[in-house]
Amino acid sequence: MAEPRTMRVCALYPDLMNIYADRGNLLMLRRRCEWRGIGFELTGAGIGDPLDPHGADLYYMGGGQDRDQELCAGDLFEHKRAALSAAAERGALVLGVCGGYQLLGHAYQLGEEELPGIGLLDIRTVRSDGPRLIGNVGIEVDLPGATGRVLAGFENHAGRTQLGETAQPLGRVLSGHGNNDLDGREGARHGNVIGTYLHGPLLPKNAWFADWLISTSLGGSELEPIDDELEQLAHADARRAAGV
């Protein structure tokens, strides 16, 4: 009989970085693991907490308002940067959504103030005085084993993100604004470190991506199919809203 498997997830700043029901992302992972008899362990690391670089298969940071990001950025840089880099180095997944995505980069510039990021992604974000980039969004992703698949969700950000040379976009914008409303790119990826502006929350609307994360966390295992009728409807609805 196969060994029982467990996906271990660590949520970074779960009380602060969770705008737009991003907790739904964690619940989605839990349910889809449990429905398949895969164990699921969730831990959290908030301000002041140490972070174990070997403690999780996926480190997750959700979105947040600028003031939440201001509260977390210093702690992330001082106390969690080394552990997250070590985790990414050993192949753990790191996923940041919106505010979490921005803090995975080099910095988030808010007027005169610059919030430090942890530089796991070669990206830089600047808050614009222009309109917030808000609306439904659809992208075609470029991910190992999932090239050409569509993610659909919702974005709401003032920050404009530019990719440096070593970050590749997570996907190509089919509809919506993406990283900066200019270059048709959305999100970023460097190996197992992934960032995106898609909320909605992201995973309940894109069950295939939740499964991609679970499978990748478990070393690329094949996952048992499960009855996805409702998830497919949510995905179709999000795609329809985005017009893709």
Ligand code: GLN
């Ligand atoms: N505060 C960031 C911005 O406005 C991120 C927002 C978010 O996480 N929705 O760009």
